[in-house]
Amino acid sequence: MHTTFVFDSAGWCQPATRIASPNQDDRPGNELPSLLVIHNISLPPKQYGGPGVIELFTNQLDANEHPYYAGICHLRVSAHFLIRRTGELIQFVPVLKRAWHAGVSQWQGRERCNDFSIGIELEGTDDEVFTAAQYAVLHDLATALRTFLPSLTAVTGHSDIAPGRKTDPGPCFDWTRLVGPTHPFSQEPS
Numbered sequence: 758m759h760t761t762f763v764f765d766s767a768g769w770c771q772p773a774t775r776i777a778s779p780n781q782d783d784r785p786g787n788e789l790p791s792l793l794v795i796h797n798i799s800l801p802p803k804q805y806g807g808p809g810v811i812e813l814f815t816n817q818l819d820a821n822e823h824p825y826y827a828g829i830c831h832l833r834v835s836a837h838f839l840i841r842r843t844g845e846l847i848q849f850v851p852v853l854k855r856a857w858h859a860g861v862s863q864w865q866g867r868e869r870c871n872d873f874s875i876g877i878e879l880e881g882t883d884d885e886v887f888t889a890a891q892y893a894v895l896h897d898l899a900t901a902l903r904t905f906l907p908s909l910t911a912v913t914g915h916s917d918i919a920p921g922r923k924t925d926p927g928p929c930f931d932w933t934r935l936v937g938p939t940h941p942f943s944q945e946p947s
């Protein structure tokens with residue numbers, strides 16, 4: 758089943774659950790994004806469906822709730838989108854704004870990938886396959902993004918722009934669901 762996603766002039770997507778993150782700002786020079794970055798995340802790690810990721814992206818993670826949270830609750834991070842295991846799409850940052858998802862990063866010789874990228878988090882871990890519902894939403898979302906933003910021509914993984922520091926989306930992510938002749942992107946990640 759396909760979903761038709763559309764964007765308003767600010768870069769908010771519909772249909773999506775909207776939970777605004779304070780961890781966003783303007784893109785330098787209001788540059789239009791050219792790179793899509795795929796991530797995975799789950800909080801607590803390998804536990805799905807809870808509020809942890811939303812709490813992290815809205816600066817509401819409770820350090821006392823889980824031992825893992827104590828080490829990350831101080832972070833000020835976000836992504837534009839989270840796709841739940843169920844296929845639910847949550848948007849935290851409009852795509853014309855800069856989300857804080859990539860950290861120290863470099864793509865094709867250019868640093869600070871947040872300046873020129875869109876970040877999509879898939880609820881998951883490096884060593885577990887993603888769901889069919891996630892791939893379906895990712896495909897349709899990427900298609901809509903490319904229509905809204907013709908500047909968006911490349912896709913990569915977080916591990917490719919922050920090697921040695923990040924490992925997501927991990928070996929279980931199937932790039933052939935996103936890249937290929939009938940898919941939103943024609944080029945392999947680089």
Ligand SMILES: [Zn+2]
Nearest residue numbers: 796797915925
């Ligand atoms: Zn990541």
